Each structure stands twice: as structure tokens, then as C-alpha cells.
Amino acid sequence: MATRVRKDVWKLSKIKPWHDDILWYAKAIVEMQKRPARDSTSWIYQAAIHETSQSPNPHPTFWTQCQHFSWFFLPWHRIYLFLFEQIIADWIASQPGGPKDWSLFYWNYSDSSNADATKLPPAFIDPVLPLPGSPPNPLRVTNRARGNDGNSVTSRSNQVSLGCLREPDFFHTSLGATSFGGPETGFNHDNGSAGMGHLDSTPHGAIHNAIGGGMGAFDTAGLDPIFWVHHSNIDRLWNVWLKRDAGHQNPTDPRWLNLKFKFHNASKKIVKMSSSEVVDSTTSPLNYEYQDESDPIAGRAGITPPRRPAMATKSTPEMVGSTHPNPVTLRGKAESAKLAVKAPTGPGRLTLPAGAPPPLVLNLENVRGPQHSTGYGVYVNLPPDSKPDNHPELFAGNMSLFGLKEASRAKGEHAGSGLHYSYDISGIVQKLQEKGDWDPENVRVTFVPDYELEGRASAGEGVQVGRISVYHK
Amino acid sequence: MRVREYRSAGSAFITSKSRSTMNSPSRFRSFFWQHPEWWSLALSALAWSVLLRPHIGFRHHQYPHTSPRFAAVWSGEVLWWMVMVIAMMWPLIGGRVRATAVRSFGPRRARAVVVFMFGYVAVWLTAGVIVTFLILCVRSHRSIDATFLFIVFMLAAAWQLTPYKELALRLCHRTIPLSPQGWRADHDCLRYGWIIGGSCLLSCGFLMAACTVSGHNMAAMLGTGAIGFVERYSFRPNHRILAGAIAVVAVTCVLTPR
Numbered sequence: 242m243a244t245r246v247r248k249d250v251w252k253l254s255k256i257k258p259w260h261d262d263i264l265w266y267a268k269a270i271v272e273m274q275k276r277p278a279r280d281s282t283s284w285i286y287q288a289a290i291h292e293t294s295q296s297p298n299p300h301p302t303f304w305t306q307c308q309h310f311s312w313f314f315l316p317w318h319r320i321y322l323f324l325f326e327q328i329i330a331d332w333i334a335s336q337p338g339g340p341k342d343w344s345l346f347y348w349n350y351s352d353s354s355n356a357d358a359t360k361l362p363p364a365f366i367d368p369v370l371p372l373p374g375s376p377p378n379p380l381r382v383t384n385r386a387r388g389n390d391g392n393s394v395t396s397r398s399n400q401v402s403l404g405c406l407r408e409p410d411f412f413h414t415s416l417g418a419t420s421f422g423g424p425e426t427g428f429n430h431d432n433g434s435a436g437m438g439h440l441d442s443t444p445h446g447a448i449h450n451a452i453g454g455g456m457g458a459f460d461t462a463g464l465d466p467i468f469w470v471h472h473s474n475i476d477r478l479w480n481v482w483l484k485r486d487a488g489h490q491n492p493t494d495p496r497w498l499n500l501k502f503k504f505h506n507a508s509k510k511i512v513k514m515s516s517s518e519v520v521d522s523t524t525s526p527l528n529y530e531y532q533d534e535s536d537p538i539a540g541r542a543g544i545t546p547p548r549r550p551a552m553a554t555k556s557t558p559e560m561v562g563s564t565h566p567n568p569v570t571l572r573g574k575a576e577s578a579k580l581a582v583k584a585p586t587g588p589g590r591l592t593l594p595a596g597a598p599p600p601l602v603l604n605l606e607n608v609r610g611p612q613h614s615t616g617y618g619v620y621v622n623l624p625p626d627s628k629p630d631n632h633p634e635l636f637a638g639n640m641s642l643f644g645l646k647e648a649s650r651a652k653g654e655h656a657g658s659g660l661h662y663s664y665d666i667s668g669i670v671q672k673l674q675e676k677g678d679w680d681p682e683n684v685r686v687t688f689v690p691d692y693e694l695e696g697r698a699s700a701g702e703g704v705q706v707g708r709i710s711v712y713h714k
Numbered sequence: 715m716r717v718r719e720y721r722s723a724g725s726a727f728i729t730s731k732s733r734s735t736m737n738s739p740s741r742f743r744s745f746f747w748q749h750p751e752w753w754s755l756a757l758s759a760l761a762w763s764v765l766l767r768p769h770i771g772f773r774h775h776q777y778p779h780t781s782p783r784f785a786a787v788w789s790g791e792v793l794w795w796m797v798m799v800i801a802m803m804w805p806l807i808g809g810r811v812r813a814t815a816v817r818s819f820g821p822r823r824a825r826a827v828v829v830f831m832f833g834y835v836a837v838w839l840t841a842g843v844i845v846t847f848l849i850l851c852v853r854s855h856r857s858i859d860a861t862f863l864f865i866v867f868m869l870a871a872a873w874q875l876t877p878y879k880e881l882a883l884r885l886c887h888r889t890i891p892l893s894p895q896g897w898r899a900d901h902d903c904l905r906y907g908w909i910i911g912g913s914c915l916l917s918c919g920f921l922m923a924a925c926t927v928s929g930h931n932m933a934a935m936l937g938t939g940a941i942g943f944v945e946r947y948s949f950r951p952n953h954r955i956l957a958g959a960i961a962v963v964a965v966t967c968v969l970t971p972r
Contacts, residue, residue, distance in 0.1 A: 557748045566891070658888045658890075
């Protein structure tokens with residue numbers, strides 16, 4: 242079977258705003274939206290596979306199955322996207338004039354060579370289709386918080402940062418560690434507050450938060466056609482990560498490789514697929530590749546987090562700093578919290594790598610709240626009253642809040658534990674030490690909203706950060 | 715070796731600018747550091763050794779229907795309930811014990827774990843007092859025959875299939891923020907233990923009660939222990955299969971001489 246190529250949607254849009262591939266996508270969505278919700282190839286059904294708010298869930302085996310904050314994040318979404326693409330491609334191929342090799346495209350919002358990269362492609366904001374009668378355009382969704390006006394969906398460049406590609410490990414096993422793909426978990430279970438994978442947070446969660454509206458919640462994100470194009474890019478970044486460094490490897494643990502996920506294929510038959518079948522997108526059954534899988538950060542300066550020790554001698558990070566019991570409440574304005582960092586006392590203190598930066602990880606634990614209209618940038622020791630944009634060297638990472646309300650629900654899949662984030666701040670601490678600005682007794686963590694909220698949007702319970710902690714790897 | 719040292723108010727954070735001459739930690743120390751739950755598992759093994767001692771003979775324990783020694787019998791039943799909890803439930807909360815330790819400062823990890831276990835045990839002790847009282851009251855009015863025992867186990871199997879069981883299992887994985895030090899840290903660890911104990915009770919209470927009704931039948935305890943272990947450590951437990959396994963345990967108990 243020939244390998245299909247998923248193309249860059251902005252490159253297609255520059256050729257023609259309504260490139261044929263994009264127009265066929267829109268037509269296919271119109272068709273899917275006509276199908277009843279119980280039809281596994283319908284628009285509603287496909288979106289509900291991610292999550293549904295229907296209660297009771299009419300299809301508990303197939304709906305509300307999305308994997309986030311887990312090492313299954315990438316393989317599950319790859320399978321989800323592949324089968325969705327099959328539904329669309331099969332319909333397109335059956336139509337007069339429909340191309341037989343149609344493939345989904347990807348939105349490369351991190352493309353520094355494209356000044357429009359962080360804007361929604363024009364076909365996704367056009368109110369009508371370029372067809373006789375000018376029918377409504379299904380690619381434009383009115384409930385987006387940002388992007389429909391043709392402006393950038395992001396407020397700062399680090400929302401689409403590709404620092405995740407520097408992570409050496411695919412997964413991590415405990416709090417106080419970071420990884421590319423996410424923590425080792427069971428099926429959608431919490432892992433003792435281990436932070437989400439770097440890619441899951443940025444750019445994945447950051448883009449969901451940036452567009453906002455329906456894209457900002459698990460149970461409505463799949464109803465926005467940009468969701469699939471966004472996830473195509475996230476899937477592409479998996480290939481990019483694997484290719485950029487020979488040391489980047491997928492897990493070999495049978496628990497990751499062999500867990501089966503149930504879906505329906507384009508023929509409405511139940512299929513069970515596991516991670517082992519989708520580790521290589523160019524082989525069967527997937528047979529696709531991306532137009533551009535080159536390393537976008539080659540030659541760029543940046544700190545690479547230290548690799549997790551080999552399994553035989555795996556270490557347990559040690560908590561060396563924590564805020565006190567009162568949670569930090571965020572209501573769309575900048576907030577700071579202080580903590581002191583102590584010297585480690587456990588075995589980890591005896592294994593300082595030669596010349597490496599102090600291996601510190603900043604955690605945000607048990608972040609809970611209702612759906613929030615902005616994400617936050619997290620900074621370490623940002624000088625008060627300074628502009629965050631002037632201090633990129635102090636930026637720890639994004640706290641995107643995609644999935645916040647779902648993870649905060651006591652009866653939800655995460656039992657109300659909320660979201661957890663881990664940021665490797667070794668590089669920041671090293672730079673502060675070199676400048677003589679690192680005082681472990683006065684470490685300040687600052688949350689800077691992507692978008693300042695005013696009025697009603699800032700009222701209410703806000704987002705509570707249960708605890709801020711620092712770990713020594 | 716050049717060392718840049720920052721010292722403030724009694725704490726120090728040391729960085730090394732040249733090759734470290736410090737030794738690697740012993741594997742022994744690393745193991746216990748990585749597995750702070752080890753002692754709870756050791757106690758659990760000890761509890762199993764007590765439960766499995768044949769000469770105790772509590773499989774054939776006869777409860778007097780009317781007895782002036784009700785309080786003493788009841789106390790004994792509560793004690794065996796707690797031995798059963800330590801044996802069967804503690805291995806299932808290793809992850810929560812480890813999470814409590816990892817989320818505490820190094821010097822207070824052991825204390826955090828002990829306080830957490832106190833909170834956990836308190837829930838089960840409270841439940842044990844109530845459950846054993848009820849069972850003894852039932853025994854005082856009628857003998858617990860095979861049919862009654864089978865019904866109790868089948869109720870546990872039915873519970874396994876409800877969405878509330880699924881919810882309880884998820885709640886057993888939850889985390890809460892823990893204060894880092896002082897009395898608030900102890901309070902939060904105790905509260906966390908209580909919360910997890912409550913979730914575990916909701917998840918496994920029916921089965922534990924069934925084991926007690928069976929008179930701590932060996933097949934019941936071993937079967938239930940295995941079911942709990944598989945459920946807890948499966949990546950995606952199949953509740954229908956587990957309910958079927960409970961039914962098998964029920965039948966085995968009924969057929970085992972009491």
C-alpha cells in the first residue's frame with residue numbers, strides 16, 4: 242500500500258486558501274454531521290470518543306476514552322486520528338472526483354518561517370464554503386474564544402515552543418521527573434501527581450487553551466474541525482522526536498506496547514489496536530508520513546534535561562522545597578508564590594553529575610478548578626514589575642489548563658485530583674547561579690496569564706494550585 | 715574541589731563545579747529510598763502468616779448464639795478483621811504509601827507514611843467495629859449457613875458490576891496537596907490516609923465483610939486477596955471477570971467444610 246503524506250495545512254493554504262484537500266475535508270464533515278449520533282462514523286460519535294458529557298454514557302466502551310497525562314497519550318491519539326482519517330478518506334474516495342489518496346493535514350503553529358503560523362488557516366475562519374449557494378462553512382466554529390478574527394491565537398511565542406523535543410525520555414515514572422510523552426500510568430489513572438508529559442502540556446494543551454471555547458474542554462474539543470488538524474501536528478512531533486536523536490526511543494514495556502484500545506473503523510467494525518501496532522507511522526496498518534519531519538530546533542541553544550537513570554538503578558526524586566498549605570488561586574491576573582529550597586538528604590545527593598546543572602524540577606500539584614479562559618506562563622524568580630517577555634531565560638513552562646474541569650471532577654477519571662505539571666528548571670537555576678541571583682531561601686514562582694481576564698471572567702473560584710514543589714532528581 | 719555554597723538560616727545548597735568525588739549510594743539504601751512502602755508489605759506478610767496458621771482453627775470458630783462473653787468475642791472479631799485488613803489491603807495501597815512518602819521532605823518521609831497508615835487504619839477499624847457487631851448479631855439469631863454465605867458473596871459480586879465500584883476504584887488513586895511540615899503536614903497525611911481508607915472501604919468493603927461472614931475461611935481470604943491484587947494492579951480491570959471470580963470464591967467457600 243502506498244504511503245500517504247500528511248501535508249502542512251498552511252503550505253496548502255498559501256497555494257490556495259480553499260485548497261482541494263481542505264475543501265474535501267469540509268465536505269466530508271458536512272456529510273458526517275448529517276449522520277445520527279449512534280452511527281460510529283458520525284461527527285458527534287467521533288467527538289464523543291474523546292469525551293462526552295452525556296450522562297449516562299450510552300457507549301461506555303467507546304466514548305470518553307481519551308488518554309491524557311499518560312504515556313498512552315501519543316499512541317491512543319494516533320489510533321484515534323488514523324481511524325477518523327479513514328472515515329473521511331473513504332467517503333471522499335467514494336465521491337465523484339474525490340481523490341483516492343486524500344490525507345489529513347497538520348497545523349504547524351511552531352513554524353518560525355511562517356508569519357501566519359499561529360493564526361487559524363483561512364479556510365477555518367471563512368463563514369461560507371466556496372460552493373454554489375455559499376453554504377455555511379463547517380470548518381468555522383463560532384464558539385472559539387480566539388482565532389476567528391484572523392489574528393494569532395497565541396499571545397506569546399513560548400505557547401508553541403518545541404522544547405519538548407529536547408526531552409531525552411519518552412516516559413517518566415514519578416513526581417519530580419519530566420518526559421516527552423507522559424508518565425507511566427494505568428488506563429487513565431493518576432500516577433501520584435506525576436506531571437503530564439512535556440508535549441501534552443506544550444504545545445498540545447497550550448493550543449487547546451489558546452483557541453479556547455469548545456477547543457478548551459475535553460468533551461467539546463473534537464467538535465471543532467481544527468482539533469484533528471492540531472492533533473495531526475502533535476502526532477507529527479512524535480515522529481520528529483524519534484528522528485532527531487538516535488537515543489530517543491519508544492517504551493519497550495509490554496504494558497505500554499500491548500494494551501488494546503477499542504474503536505470502530507470506517508466500516509463500522511470494532512477494532513482493537515495497541516501501541517505496538519502504531520509505533521511506526523510508515524508501516525502497516527498506518528502507512529503515512531508527514532510532509533516535513535525535519536528537526537525544527539537543530540542548532541538552537543537550549544538545555545537538554547538529564548536522562549532518567551537506567552531502570553535497574555532507577556532513582557526516586559526527592560522533594561526539597563514546597564509552598565505552605567494555602568493554595569495559590571489564579572483569577573486571570575499575575576500571581577506569585579515563594580518557597581525555600583533545601584539541600585537534598587536522600588541518595589540522589591550523592592550522584593551529582595559532573596558539571597551538569599543542579600537537577601531540579603518544579604512541580605505544580607493538584608491544580609483544580611472550573612474551565613478557565615486562559616492558560617499561564619510559569620516563571621522562576623521573575624523580577625517584580627518586570628515584563629515577562631524580557632526574561633525568556635526565566636520561563637519554566639506553560640500551565641495550559643486543557644482538561645482542568647474534567648480532572649477536577651470527583652466522579653471523573655482522575656477522581657478530582659486535578660492536573661499536575663513538572664518543569665525541568667535545571668537550566669534556569671544554573672543561569673541564576675552564574676549571575677549570582679540564586680537564593681534557595683527565596684525562590685519565587687510567578688504565574689503570568691496568557692490573557693488578562695477582567696470582570697465576570699475573573700470572578701468566581703478561579704484556579705487553585707494545590708501545591709508548588711521543587712524536586713531534586 | 716571548588717564548591718559554590720549558598721548558606722542561609724541553617725540550610726545549604728551545594729553545587730559542584732568540578733568532577734564530583736562523592737560516592738554513589740549503596741543499592742541497599744537506594745532500594746529502601748525508592749520503596750518506602752516496604753515495611754507495610756513486611757507487616758502484611760506477617761499478617762498473612764498469622765491468618766494462614768492452621769492451628770488457629772478459626773475456620774471452625776464457633777460463635778455462641780447467646781453469650782455473656784459477647785464483648786470478648788466481638789473484640790476478637792475486630793482484631794481478626796484488622797489482621798485481615800493488614801494482610802489483604804495493605805499490599806493494595808503501596809502506590810499511595812509511596813506517593814505520600816515521595817511528596818514529603820526526606821527527613822519526614824517515614825513519619826508521613828506512619829501517619830498516613832494511622833488514618834487509613836482508623837477507617838477500617840471503625841468499619842470493622844460496625845461490621846463485626848452486625849455479623850455477631852446475625853449469628854446470635856440464626857446460624858450462618860451456606861446459603862447466607864453465598865448470598866453475601868454474590869452481593870459483593872453484584873457490587874463489582876456497579877458504576878459505584880468503578881468510581882471507588884478511581885478514588886483509591888486520588889491525591890491531595892500535602893502540607894510540607896509541622897502539624898499541618900501530620901494533619902494532611904492523616905486526612906489523606908482517611909480519604910484513601912474510605913475509598914478502599916467503598917471499593918472492597920463488601921468482599922472483606924464476606925470474608926468475615928465466612929469465619930475467615932482460607933479459600934475466601936486467599937481468593938479475595940488475589941482478586942483485589944489483580945484488580946488493583948491491572949491496567950484495565952475487567953469487572954465482569956472479577957465478578958465471576960468472586961462467584962467462584964463463593965462456591966468454593968460454600969463447598970469447603972466449615
